[in-house]
Amino acid sequence: MSLVSIKNLAVAFQTRKGEVNAVRGVSLELERGETLAVVGESGSGKSVTSYALMRILDRGGRIKAGDVTYSGIDLRKATERAMRDIRGREISMIFQNPRSALNPIRKVGDQIANVLVQHRIATRQTAKAKAIEAMEAVRIRDAEQRYSAYPFELSGGMCQRIVIAMALACEPRLLVADEPTTGLDVTTQKTVMDLVADLIKERGLSAILITHDLGLASAYADRVVVMQNGVIVEEGASEMMLVRPHHPYTQKLVAATPRKGAGVRDLLPEEARTPLPDKRPVGAPILQVRRLRKTFGAGANAVEAVKGVSFSIGEGESVGLVGESGCGKSTTSSMVVRLLDPTSGEILFRGDDLATIPASRFTRDKRRGGIQMVFQDATDSLNPRHTSARSIEDPLIRLSTLSRAERAAKVAETAALVGLPEHLLSRFPHQLSGGQKARVGIARAIVLEPQLLILDEPTAALDVSIQALVLNLLVDLQAKLGMSYLFVSHDLGVVRLLTDRVIVMRGGEIVEEGATADVMDRPSHEYTKSLIEAVPQPRMIPAEPLSANAAAG
């Protein structure tokens, strides 16, 4: 008998617009000791399925139909009290964004202790000692001191270890991991996933890994289930899933996942692959940064975020700026885009030193239009009360002398350029999809025809298939408009696809710099190597799984 058996599960949410069917007839089996990955993009119902299994659906959600059994127990019929004993004791869960998954104002150790006491694994007297044991089990050093830390005092990776410690404290038999690496740095992602994999093996756990990342799924799971719009579209052994995806949706997902050897066009579905535009030759330097330095705070509390970095970007060149959080890449890009004043150093943009102009004054400077930015979160960076047209028009209103009619024409032209259909121009951000919002963000940035575009993780919040479209759009735009890109990212796969040259930062310094292909294939610095190795390597990833098909077809 399998450990978990889900049959024809249907989950619906009561919303203002009526009932929304998030999961529509999903059937799953999980054997003892097996790790199953559930893969899908946002809205596929993968998380909801696991919440239904634990019966912790958000308010308004309910299981409409189907059977859910765990080890022979009918979970749909179990009382709330019985469910409470199963949660944490039999089935545990770890979450994405570990920092917000922990109670912000309670000591992390106490949060673990609460769980231990609840399941009568420990008494109030022994809870602290047991909690420290649980923390040590997930390889937290100085567990005793960490016990009384609050989540905000710990790094994201450490918070995730706490969440894992909490989940495993009562020695459950099934671990559900809901996007456990989202919101963490690449190297942290790897350590966390390796830790989870080790613990699963050590304790002989069964596990369900919920992720949007096919690479991660095939690297860590025995079997993969692909979900789309609340149904399972494909199921199979993880090695086979990447090599021979059968369902068109899986094929699209596999194709859209950035991988070694695949170009930016390879990410698109076959029928959408147009020939890659010719790359313009890189011209004279448009941006030269010299000994740029930024210190936050003063005196004993001063933190040197950027320690005198120098680099340049040529006309029409794409430069990647990579590193983990806290490496100073965002501070550097904020200074270049003149949202932040450097402590010292020069920012030469077409020969003029912009560093001398205070950030507060630069907003009205004529050269403001020359450097524009595309922000990480397309949703948060759009004014929720502005239509798409108004958002795109905004820079024109502030920085150009165009008349109203000319502005409208320019907005329409730019929208066409980024592939935003005209009827979407009158919509508000909440009426747009993630990909459409990303297009609005890009259109707003290029409407002033900047020479330098700074892209701050522009695809981090997007699903892979949307990411593929946006990356291709950026390549096409660069070929058409001849802009230079400074591409800030922690995602090496994406950086490889888009940039000519890459700069690796760590602790406020540049540790390596060079042509992207060279740095990626033959990294010279240890840190770069660790970054590249941290990208999940699927057990068997073909160099170009689909180009063979393309040649055949």
Added chain:
Amino acid sequence: MAAPGRLKVIGSRLLQAIPVVIGVIIVTFILTRALPGDPAVYFAGTIADEESIQEVREALGLDKSMPEQFFYYVGDLLRGDLGTSLMTGLPVAEELGRRLPASLELTLVALIISCAVAIPLGILAATRPNSLADHACRVLVTAGVSLPTFFTGLVLIYVFYYVLGWAPPPLGRLDFIFLEPPRVTGFFLIDSVLAGDWETFWGAAKQLVLPAVTLALFTLAPIARMTRAAMLQSLSSDYIRTARAAGLNGRTILYGYAFHNAMLPVVTTLGMVFSFTLGANVLVEKVFAWPGIGSFAVDALVASDYAAVQGFVFVMAILFVALNLAIDILYTLIDPRIGFDAA
């Protein structure tokens, strides 16, 4: 490890209060001078001639230049002298010292009643949105805030004093058959307990019930609403899902996790409600003949009684500063994250 950070925050908040107090002194001085009406004329009486008005003016020190007057004012303040009320002839400090505890006692008791009702109501409404409890909460809260306090006060007096006869006559803090308890804090409830005089305690409590309930009804709305909103927000957050997934029981989740986090906005609201109630309970004081500072201030304002108005504004401002300070400190106790932001 959080203690030094917190102490630092508390220390810096205390320092920040100093310029505010200085500002308050200057503003109260200028504001009272800017009021229309000449106190000298008012106090000389209707039949006074130019000469006697001038005499009064000199006696009051109003003939001196503004900076000079200010100089004397600050000097007096430093000695704890708020001047003499022209209406009553008593020192303002003494007058306020007697009336402030009356107002504070009323406001505090009202807020305690209000919290005791509003917070459980808000939590209940948040845990069962759109249920009967939620709708009942909404109705009570809307009624409480939309009826003016003098009206609720009069209705309560009519029902509980006139019709039912349960409440004592609404005439001040204590029925005349009782003696005021020996003064320690100025709060009759506390002083009578300290003196072991339970009869006086009950007497004072009975007088207090109706005005306190009147005020409580009025302050119910913001507290209940904020509790509900804050609870809804924290109940839908990620850490509550984690707690549920870990199998914690409902009570721990509701009080240990959700309510603890929801307390921050509730405390903020409480501070705001407290300050506006303290300033705005003039109507209640008038209806119940409560000898508080609100009615005193209104009378002083009408009579152009500089010293009294100045003293009132000054004391209220200091009270507000102290209140905000107390709330900031309460914040640092609830939320460990504070104290690090400032560092």
